[in-house]
Structure formats: C-alpha cells, structure tokens
Amino acid sequence: MSLDARARRATHDFRRAVEDLDRSAPDRTSFERFDLARRRRQRNARVGVTLLASVLAIIAIIFATRAFPRAEQPAVPPATNGRIVFVRYDQHSGGPVSFTMDPDGSDARKVFFSGAEWPHWSPDGTQVSIFCCDDGRSPQIINTDTGDLHEVGPLARGLEQYCGFAWSPDGRRVACGNFGLRDPRGTGIWTIRSDGVGLKQVTSNPGGEDAPGDFSLAGNRIVFIRRDGNDEVIGIFVVKVNGGTPARITPAGMILDWFGGSWSPTGNHILFAAKSDLDHRRAIWEVDADGSELHQLPIAECGGPIADPNSIDCSYPGWSPDGTRIVFTRATKGGKRSDIAIVNADGSGLVQITHTGDADEADWGTHPVAS
Amino acid sequence: MLERSRVEVEKPPERFEDFYRKEYSAVVGLAYALSGSRSGAEDLAQEAFLAAYSNWDRIAGYEQPGAWVRRVVANRSVSTFRRRRAEAKALALAALGHRMELPDLGSSDPEFWNAVRSLPRRQSQVVALFYLEDLPIADVAEILDMSPGTVKRHLHNGRLALARRLQEEVEE
Numbered sequence: 001m002s003l004d005a006r007a008r009r010a011t012h013d014f015r016r017a018v019e020d021l022d023r024s025a026p027d028r029t030s031f032e033r034f035d036l037a038r039r040r041r042q043r044n045a046r047v048g049v050t051l052l053a054s055v056l057a058i059i060a061i062i063f064a065t066r067a068f069p070r071a072e073q074p075a076v077p078p079a080t081n082g083r084i085v086f087v088r089y090d091q092h093s094g095g096p097v098s099f100t101m102d103p104d105g106s107d108a109r110k111v112f113f114s115g116a117e118w119p120h121w122s123p124d125g126t127q128v129s130i131f132c133c134d135d136g137r138s139p140q141i142i143n144t145d146t147g148d149l150h151e152v153g154p155l156a157r158g159l160e161q162y163c164g165f166a167w168s169p170d171g172r173r174v175a176c177g178n179f180g181l182r183d184p185r186g187t188g189i190w191t192i193r194s195d196g197v198g199l200k201q202v203t204s205n206p207g208g209e210d211a212p213g214d215f216s217l218a219g220n221r222i223v224f225i226r227r228d229g230n231d232e233v234i235g236i237f238v239v240k241v242n243g244g245t246p247a248r249i250t251p252a253g254m255i256l257d258w259f260g261g262s263w264s265p266t267g268n269h270i271l272f273a274a275k276s277d278l279d280h281r282r283a284i285w286e287v288d289a290d291g292s293e294l295h296q297l298p299i300a301e302c303g304g305p306i307a308d309p310n311s312i313d314c315s316y317p318g319w320s321p322d323g324t325r326i327v328f329t330r331a332t333k334g335g336k337r338s339d340i341a342i343v344n345a346d347g348s349g350l351v352q353i354t355h356t357g358d359a360d361e362a363d364w365g366t367h368p369v370a371s
Numbered sequence: 372m373l374e375r376s377r378v379e380v381e382k383p384p385e386r387f388e389d390f391y392r393k394e395y396s397a398v399v400g401l402a403y404a405l406s407g408s409r410s411g412a413e414d415l416a417q418e419a420f421l422a423a424y425s426n427w428d429r430i431a432g433y434e435q436p437g438a439w440v441r442r443v444v445a446n447r448s449v450s451t452f453r454r455r456r457a458e459a460k461a462l463a464l465a466a467l468g469h470r471m472e473l474p475d476l477g478s479s480d481p482e483f484w485n486a487v488r489s490l491p492r493r494q495s496q497v498v499a500l501f502y503l504e505d506l507p508i509a510d511v512a513e514i515l516d517m518s519p520g521t522v523k524r525h526l527h528n529g530r531l532a533l534a535r536r537l538q539e540e541v542e543e
Contacts (some may be wrong), residue, residue: 003530003539007502010480014400014503031391034420089492096492278425306426 079265079321079366085111085119085128085144086340086354086362098130100144100367103320103327103342105353107370111144120164121365122194123171128365129164141194144367152196158182163192165212165260168219173198175212175222177260189224191241203239203246213260213272215241216289223249223261223270223289236261236272238289249291250274257282259316263289266323269345271297273315280305281313284328284347297347302330319345320364327362384431387424394437395420397504398444404499405448407488412448419443438514441504445496445515486536494529497522 083100098111098119111119116130122141129141129152141164142149152163152174163176173191180186184206192199202222203210207229213236214223220241226234233256237246250256255275262271268289273282276296283303287294296303304311313331320327323345330341330352337357343350398419403412419440423430430436487498493515500511508526512519534541 003534003537003541006480006483006537006539010483011502011505013480014404014484017400031388031395034391034417035388306429 079123079125081320081322081325081369082125082365082367083369084327084340084353084362084364085121087117087119087360088354088356089358089360098128100128100365101353102369102371103325103353103364105340105355112140112142112149116140118165118361120167120363121367122167123169123366125366125368129167129174131162131164152192152194156199159186159190161190161192162211163190166214166222167194168215169217169265170219173219175215175224177209177211177224179209180206189222189239191222200241202241202243203237208234210237211258211260214263214270216263217265217267221289223263225256225258225260225272233257236270236287238270247291249287249289250294257315262318264319264323265321269293271317271319271326273317276303279307281311281331282315284314284317284326297326297343299328299343299347300350316361318363321366325364327364329360329362332357385436387427387431390423390431390436391420394440397437398440401441401499401503402444402448404484404503405445405488405495407484415444415447418447435510435513438510441500441514442516445500483533483537486533489536490529490532493517494525494532497525498529498533501526 081103084103085098085100087096087098089096096117098116099108100111101108111128112130119128119130121128126145127141127143131140140149140151158181160179160181161176162178164174165177166175167173168175168191171194173193176190176192178186178188178190180188185204186201187208188201188203188205188210189212190199190201203224203226205226209227210224211227212222212224215221216223216238221238222241223236223238224246225236226246228234235248235250235252235254236256237248239246249270250272255278257273259273264270270287270289272285272287274285274296275282281303284297284299285294286297299314301310301312302314315329315331317326317328319325320342325342325344326347327340327342329338331338338360339352339354339357340359340362341350341352395416399412399416402408402415402419406412406415408415422443423436423440430439433439487495487502489495490498496515497511500506500514501508506514508519508522511526512522515522517525530541533539
C-alpha cells in the first residue's frame with residue numbers, strides 16, 4: 001500500500017469518529033459546556049474590574065501587617081547576574097530548543113537538542129531543569145557545562161507529576177504541579193528533592209489545578225496560581241512549604257494567565273502577567289507577598305489595548321539573581337513573534353536582547369557570563 | 372497574514388456560536404491528531420476557542436477565522452508540556468466524574484497517527500493539516516504562518532520520514 005492510500009484510509013476513519021464527537025456527549029452539548037465556561041469567565045472579569053479598586057485598598061490595609069512578616073531572611077545571599085536560559089522554536093528542527101546567552105543577548109549556546117521546554121536554572125547556576133523527550137511528568141536536569149543529564153524520579157503511582165518550575169534557594173528541592181489520578185486530593189503543589197526522593201504535598205485542590213511559580217527568598221513559602229474545575233483562574237496564592245491555608249494575593253476577578261509568579265531574590269516582591277481587562281494585552285504586574293502594593297510595571301508599550309495595532313503583549317517575567325532587573329517575553333506587534341527583553345526593576349530601561357522573533361520562556365541564572 | 376485578510380464589508384461577520392458549532396469537531400480532531408491525547412484534545416480545543424472568543428470582534432473579520440483557531444491548536448498541541456498537562460487535568464477530572472471521555476479517535480490506524488506525531492514539530496503540523504483536513508498548500512501555509520515553499524519542504528520531508536517509519540511507498 002502507498003503512503004497516501006494508507007493516509008486516506010486512516011483519515012477517513014478518523015473523520016467519521018470526529019463527526020460523532022458531539023453526538024457522543026452524554027449531558028450537555030459541547031457548545032453549552034463552552035458557553036458555561038465563557039459566561040463564568042466574563043462574569044468573573046466584570047466583577048473583578050468593578051471591585052478591583054476597593055479590594056486593592058482593603059487588601060493593603062488588612063494584610064499589610066497581618067498575613068506574613070514583611071521582612072524575610074534569605075536562605076542565601078543575593079547572587080550576581082549570570083547567563084539567561086530560554087527557548088527558541090527552531091525552524092530547522094521544528095521543535096523548541098533551549099539556549100543560554102549572556103544578558104546582552106550575545107554568545108547563545110544550545111543547551112539541549114530539540115524538544116526541551118520550560119528551562120529553569122538551579123540557584124548555583126550549574127544545572128537547568130527542562131521538560132523534554134515526550135515522556136513529560138518528570139523534568140530532566142542537565143549540567144550546562146558537561147551536558148550530563150539525569151531525570152528527577154522515580155514517579156509516584158497515581159500522580160501525574162510536573163516538577164521543575166522552581167528551585168528552592170538552596171537548590172535541594174524543586175516545586176511540582178501534580179494531578180491526583182486516583183485520589184483527587186493529590187492534585188496540587190508538591191515539592192521533591194532534586195535527586196528524586198522526598199516527595200511532599202503542599203496544597204490540595206481536587207478537580208482544579210495549582211501551578212507553582214517560585215519559592216520565597218528564604219525557601220519557606222511558595223507562590224502559585226490556582227484554577228478551579230472549570231479552568232477558571234481563582235488567583236495567585238502564597239502558601240508555606242509545610243502546608244497550611246494558602247493566602248490569595250491578587251484581587252478576585254483579575255485576568256491572569258497561567259504563570260505562577262516570580263519571587264524577588266532580595267525581598268517580597270512577586271512578578272506575574274495579567275490583563276487590566278479583556279480588551280487589553282497582558283502586562284507585567286508586581287505585588288508584595290502579603291497582597292499589598294499591587295501595581296502594573298510601566299514598561300513601554302506593554303499591555304495596551306488590543307484594538308491598538310502598536311500594543312505589545314508582555315508575559316513570563318522573572319527576576320535577575322541580584323533583584324535589580326527583570327527579564328520577560330515581549331511579543332511583537334500582532335502577537336506573531338516574541339523576543340526576550342530586560343528592564344530595570346521599576347520598569348524603566350527597556351532593552352530587547354533577542355531579535356529572532358522565536359524566543360520565549362526566559363530564566364535568569366547565576367552561571368558566569370561568557371564575556 | 373491571517374490578520375490582513377479582511378472580509379469584504381458587505382459580508383456580515385459570523386456569529387461566534389455558529390463558528391464554534393461549524394468548527395468544533397474538526398478542531399478537536401486536529402488537537403487529537405497532533406497531541407495523541409484523547410482526553411486532553413477537548414481541553415486544548417476549548418482553550419483555543421476561548422482565546423478566539425476573547426478577540427472575536429477582530430477574528431470574525433478575518434477571511435478564515437477557522438485558520439486562526441487551527442493555528443492556536445496546532446501550536447499548543449505539539450508542546451509536550453501543554454498536551455501532557457491537558458491530558459493529566461482531563462484524567463483527574465474524569466476521576467471525579469466531571470468530564471466525558473472522548474471516543475477512541477485513532478483506533479483505525481493508531482500506528483499512522485503515532486508516526487505523524489513522532490515527526491518534528493513543523494512537519495507533524497503540516498502533515499496533519501494536509502491529510503486530516505485535505506487542505507491545499509496555500510491554506511496550510513496561511514494557518515501555520517509560513518511560506519508555501521516552506522510548507523512544501525516540510526510536507527516532502529515529513530512524507531518521506533513517514534514512509535520510512537511505516538515502510539510504505541511514497542507516490543510523487
């Protein structure tokens with residue numbers, strides 16, 4: 001049989017099965033389910049915009065002195081800024097490829113072959129955690145100088161594990177966003193030692209999703225984003241690594257994406273991406289870990305109206321190791337291309353450091369720069 | 372490219388609900404073909420439709436709104452993390468009895484679709500759209516925002532790789 005004949009046969013059966021999809025729904029039709037989710041999202045957004053100003057004031061007053069101590073001693077002293085790891089969608093291989101580069105965009109070096117996504121530096125700058133190789137679940141950890149690779153494991157039974165989005169400041173543990181396949185209470189934030197043992201549950205969100213953002217500078221708290229069972233974002237939360245009740249630090253109804261937050265290495269400032277309303281693009285926001293001081297960083301062109309062809313979508317922010325600068329993804333006009341840019345901590349001094357239009361998912365580490 | 376292809380003014384914009392009903396099955400099918408995640412395909416498609424709804428005033432004006440949604444699905448479906456996460460979440464919800472299970476879409480020739488998914492990202496996108504949706508090169512190029520020449524190159528390389536893996540012959 002020829003390839004095309006086999007493709008036609010496989011496609012014909014496939015199409016028939018797809019056409020039966022709607023008829024196979026046992027309860028609501030697909031559009032009714034979609035419409036339910038859409039209306040819930042719209043309602044939440046309306047309520048959020050209406051209440052945003054008053055909630056901000058209330059949060060600032062109530063939590064400023066109660067929720068958490070404002071000063072926290074870092075587990076390790078602030079580090080010097082080193083190389084940035086990021087992903088490019090390589091046109092030749094067709095897959096995401098992780099690279100490192102100096103903070104001025106020079107000396108880009110491939111870390112891993114095609115297929116590696118979501119790279120994150122270990123605090124000492126020797127290793128990068130990546131998701132790769134289509135086996136998902138556990139991250140691979142690669143030494144960027146030697147190329148040595150090992151997998152965080154073994155996997156726990158009954159859990160789908162997504163580990164490696166954040167390293168504790170001492171480099172001993174990584175944070176996971178797991179799903180309980182047998183026991184729904186297993187869905188939530190977990191941590192695991194970087195050698196693959198010592199799995200510990202931090203939060204439980206049955207039917208929803210908790211995605212880790214970052215550890216606090218002392219390593220005793222985690223910032224994360226929480227979704228409910230309808231895939232609606234509830235907000236960004238902070239929780240102690242030994243468990244307890246998470247505290248929400250973003251106002252209800254704020255339009256967040258999937259990013260769980262980046263915690264400043266020198267204080268309690270947390271970066272995240274959000275829209276001011278549905279008609280605007282994403283911008284970089286900052287909030288303190290107690291929910292106070294919420295504000296959008298004034299980065300040039302970020303977060304403008306979607307109707308404005310010159311507006312820019314900004315996302316995936318992360319602190320530099322010394323806490324003085326911010327790296328983020330800056331989409332080009334129209335959203336088709338994205339590059340990596342850096343700004344000062346107050347949003348000033350914008351510098352675009354990649355110019356290939358295919359860069360994303362940057363993380364600033366301490367690995368010594370090349371030049 | 373998609374954004375510049377505006378409909379003539381005399382044609383009224385399509386209602387989102389009509390668009391959704393018309394495109395839903397094909398978009399879920401594309402998500403499944405590329406992701407291989409039976410239970411995550413619906414979530415991937417839903418995310419794309421929600422993105423389209425949020426910008427419907429603009430997207431409804433495109434010549435092919437369906438191409439925009441297909442591009443979103445094609446890009447998300449080939450992200451290892453995103454498709455695995457969508458599948459895991461759907462399975463966790465199914466354990467709670469919250470979601471339906473999709474029929475086994477690939478049962479007729481799972482080896483063929485597994486081979487498609489094993490291709491490099493751009494090749495798998497091009498091959499899936501070419502075969503599954505029976506689209507001409509120009510439409511595949513518009514969906515994936517690449518030149519027709521690049522589509523032809525990916526299709527050529529992808530078909531050769533498929534033929535090797537499936538031990539079939541390629542008709543030129």
